[in-house]
Amino acid sequence: MITEFLTRLRFLVFRKKRSEFDEELRFHLEQSIAMKVAGGLNAGEARRQALIDFGGVERAREQCEEQRPGWWAGLLSQDLRCALRGIFAHRWFSGAIILTLALGIGLNTMVFTLVNAVLFKPVPQPNGNRLVSVMERNLKGDDRSLPLSYPDFVDYRTQATSYEFFEATTDQDAVMSERGNPPQQFHLDRCTAGIFSMVEAKAILGRGLQESDEQAGAPPVVVIGYNVWKERYAGVAGIVGRQVQVDGQPATIVGVMPKDFRFPHGVDLWMPLIPNADLFKRENRLLRGYAILKPHVAVKNAQTELSGISARLARQYPVNKDLGISVLTFNDRFNGGQIRIVFLLMLAGVGFVLLIACADVANMMLSRSLNRQREMSIRSALGASRWRIVRQLLLESVLLSALGGLMGLGLAQGGIRWFDLATAPIRPDWIHFTMNFPVFGYFAALCIFSGLLFGIAPALRSSKPNPIDVLKDGAHSVGRRRGGWLSSVLVMFQFAVTLVLLTGAGMFVRSLLVRLAVNPSIPADRITTARLHLPEDRYKDNDARIHFFDQLLPRLRSIPGASHAAIASAAPAMGTADQQIELEHQPIANPAQRPRISFVAQSPGYFETIHVPLQQGRDFTDTDGTPHHEAAIVTRDAAMRLWPGENPMGKRFRLFDEKNQPSAWITIVGVSADMVQELQTNDPRPLLFVPYRQEGWDNMALVVDAATDPLPSMRQAVQSLDGELPLSEPFRLNDALDQLVWFLRVFGRVFAGFALIGMLMASVGIYAVIAHATENRTQEIGVRIALGANLRNILALVMARGLWQISVGLVVGLAAALPLAHFLGSAPLLASRFSATDFLAIASMLALVGVFACWLPARRATTLDPVRAIRYE
């Protein structure tokens, strides 16, 4: 083997000389001739026969050459040089192609990077590729994920063998406070002690959690995140050992975690999970499980093992009946469903853009292939095989697409940066939008694939083996429509795909506009909201909570500059709670069949604050909601749905809570104008309002209508009553709305960008095709003008083909866009219907752009000087 390899290497470096073969051949022929002469032939005849015996000399020489190891490398470099020469010889042409491909490949690389980060890339922590999230799930009904109870967690942890670490955390908000520092709300995880070691995280100051912290009666400790340290404590060095209060309970800060460490999910504070009697109840589901699988254990296998355990638990404990377990990677757990669909849609969208780009480039190359046929015919006449010509042309295409791709890579970097910034406020901290090896692999595959895709048809066309025809054909192929059908199909395809893209983008933009236009009567830019949570340990019952809000309301109303103030369980358009309803005289025994309604609890004066008028009846009074004064206000829409055709005033109903306990009978005292409370759905439940006194809510939004920023006064009002209460989620209502439609805004922009780029490319494509066809018909047009064709005749002549292509493209595109619109419209996040007028608007916009692109070259044709056109060569 080695010697063979060395010999090959030697011949690779030192080629055989050409003359060597000739010499050997001459000897062979001489011998052959000598033998034939000896057999009695004369010299001339002997030579002739010897040559016939031997066969093709040149062929034999080539075959000998092809035996040489690596003989094709020379050919390849020759092809490469040829291709580069071809690219540089037509600088503008190549530039246009490279730019088009840069857009197409760049966008695809960008979106693949995003998709990869959201759906495939492991969590960027040590062992992140083996990190899974473990939750229970409801096997009956909705298949919802549920947290684990502590005893369940312990059972899984002790019985399962497929993991290295198995830890659990709660997921809650907590208020941190101390003397001389205003209370502040943070995201707190109470976790089992191994949570840091499972991802090999070490505190940068002090220590992380350790097992002794978990023992009952251990001194309470808290580990703080880097941001908390920097922002709340200004990064002081002596932070470790400081005494603080967390939710009113004393704790000692024992460590600070590194920057950007917020494992598992946006955590600010970590505390040990200290088991207590409450935690040991199997029905108390508070924990989220996280595990590091053993190396080479597949998620599926871990799932199987834990499912076995969960089946045992379900048999053993009644509260675990119908509960299963789900083991999922972070991507599957947190980026599943809607998010996955949107990202895959994005990938499909840019895929279409690339197809349009390739069609564009293919069209440009097709139009040039006509001009190139001469060059190729000469080469083929000189003995190049068709395969060789095709190969060289394909090499040229791939080279072009690689150049375009490299340019696109820069474009992709920019796009990823923009997306990274645009999504920073919302996206989980463990998603990093960066390129990695799979992305580069995808990028390389894309370059080669698109090069072949747009190159194959023009290459086959150019290399058509008819050298004689073309060489003879010195004159112009007047009026001949060579290969016209292929570029027509490409243009139709482009317009169809662009229409589909525009439809998708239109759906996003439309639902964004619909959402932004909700509740026009509410002055969202003047309304400030902030949430307030009353902790259970200090506000133990309804009376205590109602008492607090009773005291707070007058203070809110007296805030300087505030014209109105109220409290509500949710500000306008910020979502609702829902319960089952039963109308008086229409009992429904089966809870599953009772309709559900949405409701907002509020204080008197809420409607004035948000400027929603009451159409009938009255606002709540201070006695509404106290026992025997249960009252409600319904929207006009709810009234019509609950009591169709009747006057709702004075009607009674009751609500059922999760334990199927009915409330007292509640009387309708007023009817308000309609308003949108649930932004993310197409058919909201009937909406009604109840007074806050009806139940003692512990989590309310303060709503203040004031021209100047009332937040400091709101905070002051709250803290004058309770110094330990922070305000969370402070927002102007319009900013909060913006936050809600953030998703639509970003993706609307993304898809609109794709669609516009697609439209631009399609127009450039049709422009190029028409312009080229017109140029080839210059003589013909000149003759027509000379013979008296008027402006309209010429326009019709040139544009007819383009208009035909656009119409077919639009019809095909509509056929494809309808099901897409239907599919997208059924997704809750878009939840808007696309009407016929919308389709019409989009289609006519596209048609207009397309016609304009055809009209440009047609106009030029009408201004031709017939004399010069006829002589045009």
Place this chain on the structure above:
Amino acid sequence: MPTSTDLLQGTLDLLILQTLAHEPMHGWGIAQRIQQVSREVLQIGQGSLYPALYRLEYKGWIKAEWGSSENNRKAKFYRLTPTGAKQLQSEVETWDRLSAAIALVLGRPVEASR
């Protein structure tokens, strides 16, 4: 013309190696020798002889040197290398196995091999 038989794929290499096992030879000589020994059954097409020789040379099984022929013409002589000899042996074994197997399938009596 004696009927010629198309050579099995790869058999040409074996024939050339076997022919060169006795003494170094030039291309013409190899073709003639194979023709003679096979009693004119095996006609080596020149078009395939030289590519085969080049292939074997590139594989390092034979080595070419310039020498002078019987009639004092400059000619290229091919000589079996030690690797080539080894290769020849293994190819002969393969051939024996193969032909014995084919003979069995065809129902012919098998001669004691070699």
